[in-house]
Amino acid sequence: MPKVTILPVELAAEVAVGENLLDAGEHAGVEMVAGCFNCSCGTCAVEVIRGAENLAAVTPREAEVLAASQRHPGRFRLACATKVLRGETTIRQLD
């Protein structure tokens, strides 16, 4: 199963393929910041530290929401909209 580690708390969880990064946080016992849960508000943005290639591709909608907060999709993802596909991924919650 894919594994997601969440910084700065350094908690990790295994997730089923297709679960998103918010699910990963929940499994790891991390309180994730989120608002709409629907790829609209941008409050769930996280920084991808390692394993970006293990995540589903950025959708045009996600890119649009990230751009609205000046976050580049090569570095940041929206946790509610980002599915985990494989391997080990490390993300960092934003302040």
Ligand code: FES
């Ligand atoms: S919770 Fe609103 S975009 Fe993810």
